[in-house]
Ligand SMILES: [Zn+2]
């Protein structure tokens with residue numbers, strides 16, 4: 001008897017013969033869904049040694065768990081993992097998803113996050129995509145962090161029941177942080193998030209926040225602070241790419 005899986009496989013195979021799959025980055029034809037080898041090779045995975053708190057990759061193993069910055073000015077989240085370094089290749093993929101409506105990138109980015117951040121995805125009581133301010137969400141039509149969170153959870157085989165986009169909201173619309181200093185970013189993000197659920201849900205919980213890029217971590221730190229103020233025991237972050 002033919003199972004559902006083999007039907008799906010057959011339909012996909014026929015589909016691939018009519019419209020062969022392409023690398024979503026360079027449009028080169030590929031044999032199965034995903035990126036071509038050349039584009040993969042240009043992504044730089046962050047592997048240990050890396051800072052356990054902010055995910056920054058270390059150039060050499062000095063036998064320390066945290067980077068100098070996390071030792072002197074720690075963010076409000078306890079752990080952080082980034083799948084890859086932010087370079088021309090990862091930037092292209094992320095900008096495609098963020099501003100180009102390239103939703104075909106999502107499963108690939110989700111798999112990368114699941115590969116590197118499986119421990120964080122499996123340890124979390126709740127998984128929260130970093131929210132956009134509603135005005136930005138409205139103008140973009142979607143939140144890339146929501147899509148990444150769903151894709152990473154699916155790739156890691158985590159129950160969708162722990163997906164909680166309703167725990168916090170962004171209550172302050174902040175302008176682009178690109179040109180701001182680290183200190184200004186922190187200042188700018190102060191009070192940017194608000195807890196929207198009853199504190200009982202958050203109290204004592206281990207929460208994982210998902211976002212696309214970590215630059216200084218000011219937004220993620222602000223969201224973590226909000227969850228900690230609500231009684232969260234542990235807050236971790238998982239992102240696609242880490243700047244620096
Ligand atoms: Zn390619």
Ligand SMILES: [Zn+2]
Pocket residue numbers: 051052053054055056066067068069070
């Ligand atoms: Zn660090």
